[in-house]
Amino acid sequence: xxxxxxxxxxxxxxxxxxxxxxxxxxxxxxxxxxxxxxxxxxxxxxxxxxxxxxxxxxxxxxxxxxxxxxxxxxxxxxxxxxxxxxxxxxxxxxxxxxxxxxxxxxxxxxxxxxxxxxxxxxxxxxxxxxxxxxxxxxxxxxxxxxxxxxxxxxxxxxxxxxxxxxxxxxxxxxxxxxxxxxxxxxxxxxxxxxxxxxxxxxxxxxxxxxxxxxxxxxxxxxxxxxxxxxxxxxxxxxxxxxxxxxxxxxxxxxxxxxxxxxxxxxxxxxxxxxxxxxxxxxxxxxxxxxxxxxxxxxxxxxxxxxxxxxxxxxxxxxxxxxxxxxxxxxxxxxxxxxxxxxxxxxxxxxxxxxxxxxxxxxxxxxxxxxxxxxxxxxxxxxxxxxxxxxxxxxxxxxxxxxxxxxxxxxxxxxxxx
Amino acid sequence: xxxxxxxxxxxxxxxxxxxxxxxxxxxxxxxxxxxxxxxxxxxxxxxxxxxxxxxxxxxxxxxxxxxxxxxxxxxxxxxxxxxxxxxxxxxxxxxxxxxxxxxxxxxxxxxxxxxxxxxxxxxxxxxxxxxxxxxxxxxxxxxxxxxxxxxxxxxxxxxxxxxxxxxxxxxxxxxxxxxxxxxxxxxxxxxxxxxxx
Numbered sequence: 155x156x157x158x159x160x161x162x163x164x165x166x167x168x169x170x171x172x173x174x175x176x177x178x179x180x181x182x183x184x185x186x187x188x189x190x191x192x193x194x195x196x197x198x199x200x201x202x203x204x205x206x207x208x209x210x211x212x213x214x215x216x217x218x219x220x221x222x223x224x225x226x227x228x229x230x231x232x233x234x235x236x237x238x239x240x241x242x243x244x245x246x247x248x249x250x251x252x253x254x255x256x257x258x259x260x261x262x263x264x265x266x267x268x269x270x271x272x273x274x275x276x277x278x279x280x281x282x283x284x285x286x287x288x289x290x291x292x293x294x295x296x297x298x299x300x301x302x303x304x305x306x307x308x309x310x311x312x313x314x315x316x317x318x319x320x321x322x323x324x325x326x327x328x329x330x331x332x333x334x335x336x337x338x339x340x341x342x343x344x345x346x347x348x349x350x351x352x353x354x355x356x357x358x359x360x361x362x363x364x365x366x367x368x369x370x371x372x373x374x375x376x377x378x379x380x381x382x383x384x385x386x387x388x389x390x391x392x393x394x395x396x397x398x399x400x401x402x403x404x405x406x407x408x409x410x411x412x413x414x415x416x417x418x419x420x421x422x423x424x425x426x427x428x429x430x431x432x433x434x435x436x437x438x439x440x441x442x443x444x445x446x447x448x449x450x451x452x453x454x455x456x457x458x459x460x461x462x463x464x465x466x467x468x469x470x471x472x473x474x475x476x477x478x479x480x481x482x483x484x485x486x487x488x489x490x491x492x493x494x495x496x497x498x499x500x501x502x503x504x505x506x507x508x509x510x511x512x513x514x515x516x517x518x519x520x521x522x523x524x525x526x527x528x529x530x531x532x533x534x535x536x537x538x539x540x541x542x543x544x545x546x547x548x549x550x551x552x553x554x555x556x557x558x559x560x561x562x563x564x565x566x567x568x569x570x571x
Numbered sequence: 572x573x574x575x576x577x578x579x580x581x582x583x584x585x586x587x588x589x590x591x592x593x594x595x596x597x598x599x600x601x602x603x604x605x606x607x608x609x610x611x612x613x614x615x616x617x618x619x620x621x622x623x624x625x626x627x628x629x630x631x632x633x634x635x636x637x638x639x640x641x642x643x644x645x646x647x648x649x650x651x652x653x654x655x656x657x658x659x660x661x662x663x664x665x666x667x668x669x670x671x672x673x674x675x676x677x678x679x680x681x682x683x684x685x686x687x688x689x690x691x692x693x694x695x696x697x698x699x700x701x702x703x704x705x706x707x708x709x710x711x712x713x714x715x716x717x718x719x720x721x722x723x724x725x726x727x728x729x730x731x732x733x734x735x736x737x738x739x740x741x742x743x744x745x746x747x748x749x750x751x752x753x754x755x756x757x758x759x760x761x762x763x764x765x766x767x768x
Contacts, residue, residue: 220703227688228712232719263596392624392649395677406649413652504596505645505656507626518629518643531629533645541680570703 185213188552192221196301196556199566203543207552215547215555217540222570230530234496235261238530240333245532246568247330248293249286249511251322254335255279256508259416260517261337264504265497267471268416272463275339276417281352281455282325282334283417283508284448288359289318290511291441291448291563298438298560299370302379307366314362317355324348337497338472339465349456356449367442380434384558386546387432394542397535398513399440400562404432410509421458422451434561441563471497496525505533512536512565532571536564574599574653577620581655584619585612589657600656606668609659610695613644613674622646622655625671628681630661630689634715638662640691644671661691670695688713 191202200221206214226245230238242257243250259279262268296311319329324345326332334341370376386394391404401408409426411419427443429436465472469488478485491498501523507516513535520529539562547555578592578599588605589612603609616622626645633639640661647654659668670693672678682693683702690711693699701708709724710717 220701220705223703225712228717228719266596393676395625395675408649502595503600503643505598505627505654514626516627516645518627518645520631528633529629529631531627531643533627537680537684538677541677545676 190555192218196559197566198297198559198564201540201559201564201566201569203547203555205547205552205555210551210553212547212550212552212555215544217543219537219540219566220570222566224571226571227530227532230527232526234525235337235499235527236492236496239335240331243331243333244567245534245571246290246510246512246515246536246565248565249290250330250332251282251326251334252286252290252508252510253515254332255283255417256506256510256515257517258335258337259508260504260506260519261497261499263506264502264519264521265337265471265499267338267466267468270466270468271338272466273418273460274343274462275464275466277455277459278340278344278464279335280417280419280422281452283510284451284455285318285321285352287448287511288445289315289322291445292318294511294560294563295366295438295441298557298563299366299376301556301560302376304370304373304376307369310362310366310369314359317358321348321352321355324351336465336472338468339463343464349459352452353456356452360446360449363442363445370438371442377435379554379557380438380561382431382433383550383554384434384437384546384561385432386542390542390545391432394545395538396513396542397538398509398511399437399444400513400539402426403429403437403440403561405430410507410514414507416508418455418458419451422454424451434557437561437563498525499523507533510535512563512568513539515568532568534568534571536566536569537571540564540569574655577622577648577651577653578655580620581612581616584615588612598654598656600658603657603659606659606661609657609669610671610674612657613671616646616655616657617674621648621650622653623675624649625675625677625681626654628671628678628685630685630691630713632689632713632715640666640689642668642685642691666690667692667694669693672696687711690714 186207188205188207189202190205191197192200197203202218202221204216204218205212226241229241239254239257242253245253259268262271292311292315296308299307322332323329325348326334326341386404388404388406391401391406405428407426407428412426424447427440427447429440469485473492474485474488479489499521501521503518503520505516505518507514514533515535516533518531518533519527522528546558550558575592575594578601581601582589582591585608588603588608590602590604593600603612624647626647629643631641631643633641638660640663642659642661644657645654646657661668668691670678670682672682672695680702682696683699685691686693686699687701687703688711700706704712710722712721
């Protein structure tokens with residue numbers, strides 16, 4: 155009699171402790187090992203996690219990454235700086251524009267030309283970063299909602315992403331593999347009428363944020379699945395090197411765009427949303443609010459966008475005009491050297507981190523002189539964000555794994571490089 | 572507080588164990604000359620100087636030079652927003668540096684990656700396995716003497732799975748005869764089919 159037991163402990167760690175205590179004795183069973191992934195819809199790519207279960211409670215989690223390893227860092231050592239731009243598209247392939255920008259900013263810092271980039275180019279790059287952020291967060295949000303059972307949001311957010319892809323296609327000529335930036339500038343100026351299309355899109359997308367949020371934020375099922383699930387404190391987040399929304403969800407008010415402004419972020423007026431508890435729900439809220447702030451930044455960019463060059467006017471870094479190449483000796487030589495040997499960069503080493511949608515995407519570049527890097531290390535935010543899993547997952551139920559993974563919003567292309 | 576001031580505090584405290592801070596491209600670098608005191612230095616950097624975030628850890632192969640490898644630590648402090656780089660030279664014979672996992676837990680995967688790609692081992696790491704390549708892969712692909720085209724190597728067995736058993740597996744109920752508790756898959760010991768049947 156009286157076998158039904160109410161479980162009211164909110165904290166998952168306490169819940170596990172309770173289970174272990176109450177089930178000691180004859181009820182203690184063997185632990186079971188469950189393999190999740192590498193092809194599982196909730197692992198968003200090819201992440202594999204080996205879960206050790208006691209009943210339905212996870213006691214141990216061993217993530218296994220590397221299924222998508224392509225040796226990007228090795229490849230980078232064997233080509234010129236500009237040739238590596240297309241490879242950065244394939245890091246976080248949900249925000250290729252932001253990766254392009256982060257990479258060339260690192261190279262420009264190494265070359266010491268970061269203060270010579272024309273203003274218009276800097277504004278265009280900010281537009282690229284923020285557009286990429288909205289696109290990446292929309293996908294992250296849609297996929298997260300779908301993983302925890304809300305299908306409609308996914309369809310909503312993908313409608314808007316489609317419009318972003320149309321904009322990106324008009325800007326770069328490609329929808330996914332943008333390869334838009336170059337050392338010292340961007341591949342081409344904004345096409346005619348593009349800014350009008352962008353401001354029309356911004357008006358539409360804010361409506362969509364509200365609709366998506368109305369479907370989730372006060373949805374009891376969504377709240378049950380995400381609140382008090384996957385909690386880590388600010389100290390743990392810093393200790394594990396979490397960055398981006400995953401760090402801010404735990405209440406650390408830190409954003410590289412604000413604390414170390416690059417490009418023209420210091421002229422933008424925006425806020426950094428932070429969470430309080432550090433659970434899945436907070437991380438979701440941070441992302442929603444970040445998209446709204448991105449829209450604000452984009453509107454300011456459109457208002458302030460100056461006219462002028464989009465490339466640095468220095469034949470040693472960016473390609474000269476074709477007209478001049480055909481008529482002038484000096485430009486012809488610059489063109490020839492740039493295409494065959496690449497940008498010559500003085501020996502030195504540099505680390506540059508940019509605030510990407512997934513977190514801090516950093517490049518450590520060591521040059522021994524010449525047109526190719528000696529070593530290029532990519533500090534991938536998804537890789538570091540995933541390293542908290544063995545610490546975070548134990549104590550949760552199997553079904554919580556899906557919510558935790560969705561809220562961490564990682565991309566394996568970037569994690570495995 | 573600036574990076575250079577913090578770096579000077581560090582060099583003052585550890586004297587001969589590290590070089591004078593060098594500044595280039597707006598970044599401050601300290602070379603740790605005595606690797607055996609690395610953990611001590613890192614603990615001081617985190618505890619006293621507030622570098623609580625290990626941004627990145629990587630290894631560089633300076634092939635043809637002695638010492639051959641270089642391990643690079645990028646530190647950052649959320650309290651003072653300052654960045655500092657530590658570098659340790661590692662010779663080819665030992666190729667070992669002390670692990671800093673006890674200082675920053677994020678060093679776990681970074682060190683595994685550096686070991687996997689460059690073959691530098693981290694003394695004191697509790698679980699130094701390959702992370703991006705598979706267990707048992709014989710080479711270190713980011714070393715300069717490893718060709719870009721790669722080298723042939725055997726694929727691990729785990730890449731291939733045996734055919735799924737129609738009956739007798741741990742999750743399959745066999746019908747008829749016995750009562751439900753006996754038929755329940757979890758009550759049996761799993762008969763793991765070997766590859767030759």
